Amino acid sequence: MAQSILTDIKKAAKKSLKAQKDALSNAQMQLEILNGELFEDGELPYFKDKIAETNQFPLRPKTLEVLQINVGYMCNQVCGHCHVDAGPDRKEIMTRETMQQCLDVIKNTGAHTLDLTGGAPEMNPDFRWFVEEASKAGIKDFIVRSNLTIILANKKYHDLPEFFKKHNVHVVSSMPHYTRGKTDKQRGDGVFDKSIKALQMLNEVGYGMPESDLRLDLVYNPSGAFLPADQAAMEHDFKKALKEDFDIDFHNLFAITNLPISRFLDYLIASDNYEDYMYSLVEVYNPAAVESVMCTNTISVSWDGWLYDCDFNQMLDLKVASKVKHIKDFNDDVLSNRDIIISQHCYGCTAGAGSSCQGTVA
Numbered sequence: 001m002a003q004s005i006l007t008d009i010k011k012a013a014k015k016s017l018k019a020q021k022d023a024l025s026n027a028q029m030q031l032e033i034l035n036g037e038l039f040e041d042g043e044l045p046y047f048k049d050k051i052a053e054t055n056q057f058p059l060r061p062k063t064l065e066v067l068q069i070n071v072g073y074m075c076n077q078v079c080g081h082c083h084v085d086a087g088p089d090r091k092e093i094m095t096r097e098t099m100q101q102c103l104d105v106i107k108n109t110g111a112h113t114l115d116l117t118g119g120a121p122e123m124n125p126d127f128r129w130f131v132e133e134a135s136k137a138g139i140k141d142f143i144v145r146s147n148l149t150i151i152l153a154n155k156k157y158h159d160l161p162e163f164f165k166k167h168n169v170h171v172v173s174s175m176p177h178y179t180r181g182k183t184d185k186q187r188g189d190g191v192f193d194k195s196i197k198a199l200q201m202l203n204e205v206g207y208g209m210p211e212s213d214l215r216l217d218l219v220y221n222p223s224g225a226f227l228p229a230d231q232a233a234m235e236h237d238f239k240k241a242l243k244e245d246f247d248i249d250f251h252n253l254f255a256i257t258n259l260p261i262s263r264f265l266d267y268l269i270a271s272d273n274y275e276d277y278m279y280s281l282v283e284v285y286n287p288a289a290v291e292s293v294m295c296t297n298t299i300s301v302s303w304d305g306w307l308y309d310c311d312f313n314q315m316l317d318l319k320v321a322s323k324v325k326h327i328k329d330f331n332d333d334v335l336s337n338r339d340i341i342i343s344q345h346c347y348g349c350t351a352g353a354g355s356s357c358q359g360t361v362a
Contacts, residue, residue, distance in 0.1 A: 014078055016087040017263060024266050025085060027317040033265065034344040038275060044282050047346045054287040058339040059296070061309075064332060066298040068115040068311060068357070069094070069102055071127060073303065075119040076153045079174075079187045081221055081264045083315055086119040094303040096126045098327065102301060103130075105330045106137045111299075113141040115357065117311065120150045122157060135167040143170045145219075145357075148198040149191055161205045170215040171207060172254070172357075173199070176223055178241035186223040199248045208250040217252045225273035227280060227351060228255035257281075257355035259312050259348035281347035289354025295340050301327050309340045311357065316343070 017025040024030055038044045051057045073090035075082075106114060114134055121127055121144060135142060144164065151160050164171055175195060176186045183192035199216075202208060208216030218238065222228050235253035242248040258264045260277060268274040295309040299320075305327040308314040322338040324331045349355050 016073075016078065016085045016089055017266060018085055019087070019089040022266065024262065024269075027315065030261055030265055031316060031318075031343060033269075033274075034260065038278055039344060044278060044344075047342050047344050050282075050285060050347075051287070051290055051342075051350075054290070056287065056290050059290070059293075059342055061336055061338065061340060062296045064109060064111050064297065064299060064336070066113040066115055066294070067102070067106060067109070067111045067301065068117060068298055069301045070117050070119070070303055070311065070314065071099070071121045071124040071130065073119045074123045075147065076123065076150055077120070077147055077187055077191065079147075079263070080267060081186060081223070081258050083259055083262045083264060083312060084119060085262045085315070090119065092303045093124055094126075094305075096129065098303070098305045099126060099130045099133075101305060101327045101330075103133055103137065105327060106134060106139065109330075109332055112139065113143065114139045115143040115145070115298075117145040120147055121145065122150050122160060128163065131163075131167055131169065135169075141170055142168065143172055145172045146174070146198075147187075148173045148175070149194040151198040151201060152194045161201050161207065164202075165205045165207070165214055168214070170217070171202060172217045172219060173202075173250075174221075175199075175218040175238070176221055178238050178245070182223050186221070196246050196248070199242070199250070200246065203247075203249055208248070210249065216250045217254060218250050219254045219256055221256050221258055225268055225271065225277045227257055227284065228355075231255040231353065254357070255355070256357070257348045257351055259345045261312060261345050262315055278344070278347070281351045284352045285347060285350055286352060286354060287350075289350040289352075292354065293346075293349045294357055295349075299335065307335070310349075312345055312348075313341055316345070318343070 039046050048057050072093035073084055073086045074093060075086035078087040151157050176183045180192040202216055206212045207214040234255055238253050260268055268277050300308040300311045300314050302314050307320045307325055309320055318341045319325050320338055321341055322335050324334045
């Protein structure tokens with residue numbers, strides 16, 4: 001029975017939850033599940049009560065360092081774990097007007113890192129304009145989160161490695177595993193081979209080489225209902241396998257815990273793993289990880305300019321608890337005086353060594 005359900009999920013994964021009109025495409029439905037029986041009945045403690053045990057509630061922001069901008073939910077892939085529920089059928093795309101509002105903020109804030117994400121951010125028609133304009137703003141670390149296969153998806157993307165190099169973009173690339181089977185299981189048939197080719201193209205222009213300033217980092221997400229292994233050990237295994245098998249070099253591996261939202265939540269429920277997964281997250285909760293979770297130094301901007309404490313809150317439509325809620329009204333002083341919105345999905349960022357878009361935090 002379980003195998004039948006998972007087969008149905010794999011077939012359905014050609015479309016986003018939104019396109020399928022799935023109930024879990026609704027953020028409120030996801031929140032109802034996250035706040036449901038496991039926590040209502042007291043089997044597990046609410047996240048706010050857990051961090052209160054160590055006097056960390058309410059969670060408050062520190063100095064703003066990272067502006068993470070989601071330039072659209074359109075993607076050339078439909079990955080089984082995607083918390084954005086991205087795909088080719090998603091048409092939400094940031095306009096140049098909103099990008100300009102982001103640029104105005106970048107020029108007037110102390111944030112030193114600009115983090116462009118999606119979907120596949122490269123599919124936004126104004127992506128290159130935005131990169132060119134933002135690179136003039138003096139950002140110290142300019143990140144683009146690429147799924148790699150976009151480089152091979154169309155001829156118009158084939159020069160992306162050279163474009164990234166020209167603007168000294170820090171490329172952070174999704175790579176579920178160094179084997180074909182595990183990668184394609186999570187991201188679709190043929191993704192592994194295309195990812196390998198894209199990594200080789202990035203290496204050819206200097207990305208990821210040991211002495212290169214052109215940063216190439218990989219991101220690992222578990223393919224099932226389990227937590228990532230030790231990040232340092234996994235990085236060693238990835239480097240060894242990719243070098244020996246494909247002569248590929250990269251700098252760092254970021255191990256990121258899958259949060260129980262969107263498509264991964266759908267998978268957990270359909271495979272009857274939701275309760276066990278939530279227990280696993282709570283059992284390895286680490287109060288030390290709370291100190292460095294990304295929501296404390298990051299503002300997330302949605303494709304239509306709304307502000308969130310993190311990318312995950314964006315997908316749950318949990319806007320910042322501030323009078324300033326949109327990029328056009330951005331005020332660092334006002335935003336720094338807010339409480340960070342939390343819910344039970346936050347256990348994902350504080351499990352074990354912790355997890356953020358830059359990997360482990362504790």
